[in-house]
Amino acid sequence: MIMKTLHKSKHALQVVNPRLLLLLSSSRPLQRPAAICFASPAANRALPLVAEQRHVHLPIRHLLGYKDASHTSPGSCSAVLSQVLVANPEQEILQLGSSPSLILGRRPADELQRGEALGGRFEESVTDAVEKFTESISFDKALYKHDIMGSRAHAAMLARQGLITDSDRDSILKGLDEIERQIERGEFAWRTDREDVHMNIEAALTDLVGEPAKKLHTARSRNDQVCTDFRLWCRDAIDAIVLRIKHLQVSLVKLALKNDGLIVPGYTHLQRAQPVLLQHLLLAYVEQLERDASRLLDCRVRMNFCPLGACALAGTGLPIDRFMTSEALGFTAPMRNSVLTFPYQNLGVVFFTPFHKPFAKHNDNPPGSPGN
Structure with missing residues (x-):
């Protein structure tokens, strides 16, 4: 051919x-x-x-x-x-x-209007069953804040690099602000035919500001976009969980102080073994929670690198500034290898792995608890 x-x-x-x-x-x-x-x-x-x-x-x-x-x-x-x-x-x-x-x-212009991810390959619309099976908006709309954050940083970088005009950037930013307000007020219409959070926001932005919105995806793919969104979400989730762990630790310490000198039975192999102070037992949980927080913070350090610029797999030839977007989003630095970006779409596995032993009631159980 x-x-x-x-x-x-x-x-x-x-x-x-x-x-x-x-x-x-x-x-x-x-x-x-x-x-x-x-x-x-x-x-x-x-x-x-x-x-x-x-x-x-x-x-x-x-x-x-x-x-x-x-x-x-x-x-x-x-x-x-x-x-x-x-x-x-x-x-x-x-x-x-x-x-x-x-x-x-x-x-095709109608494809851009529809915002359908499959519009480039199929002429006819998908069936309702396929649409329901392939949509992810029902759960990934939770990423809307992070998706908008990434788009703001990307638009600012494109303008500074001369890839879009300042006027286009301003229109994009105003449109993103309005979309965020609509979502938070519960007025945004999430559409399953637009598949996911990225396409919903992109199509809504096009409806709001027109042509400038179509330039936002310059030097960006949904691949590096979703990886960035998920890393931002994981980072926020880690911060929130660590904060709650600290609050729980404070509560345990306060409970220990209220029970100064109280003796309780300590267990080994489900049998009462030795008497221990309740304070000592509670502080064992405090220490175990500290390990969990440490694991999470270690995960945060390792995943806090920006995927933007990796595009679909091998980057872009356009003169982007990856350090600018990375810094704007609070990342340590851009990811150094674009190919390594995408295996981490399963970052959730890395995120939750630190908890498999503590929650499995294995040897990490505090000494003196009935499980030992």
Whole structure:
């Protein structure tokens, strides 16, 4: 199919790099460059067009052998910020799909209006059963604050880097503020046909401010977006749990002080063994809670790195400032390797793992309790 699209002309087009054929044959329609130019006079040159759709992976230049030292995102190279300059006026376009919407990366307007995640692959609407099975808005709407936080930081960074105008940034920020107010007042209409919290907020923002909202997803994917949201949520959850642990510890200490000198039986193997002070027993729980808090805080330190800029997997070629967004969101630093970002979509496992032993009534039980 690819070779059939190469027209015969005075300046015949040539695919000179076999890696490109492999890349194109394995690319998914929504995650590949929408159009690529080839001109035979420039034997090994193959530059991607700067497309309008957000799914274009500009790091294809790196895979095709281009070297660029100014890496602004993990695993990628600098973007080509202007259209491809082709010396040959009889250049041809290699179309990568039969759908007109893929040419130059344009997505169907009705898809953007619907905000459906599946709109790029299917012409007909999904059934209610499939929609209910695939939606996540019923539970991930809890991430709305963190999603809006990330979008605010991302919009500010895009404006400072010159990727959007200050006017667009201001419109986006005002729209996000209004959406947050609507959600907190219970007036926001969550729609399952928009699948998740990201698409709901993105579509609502487009309805509110129009064109500027469509620029917000520049140099961002839902992949790094949801990873960022979840890390922000986990960080807040850890802080809240640690605070409650501290309150519980204070209550236990106060209870111990009220029962100064009170002796109670201490147990081993469910049998009364030795007399102990109630204060001593209560302080054992205080110490165990301190271990739990320490585990949580250690988890917080390890997960407090910003995924933004990793995009779908290999970063972006656009000149973003990952340190700016990381600092704005209170992260220690950006994640250093984009590929490592996505295994941590299961960050909840890492988050809850510290509690498996204390809650399992194993050897972490305080001495003197009936379980020992």
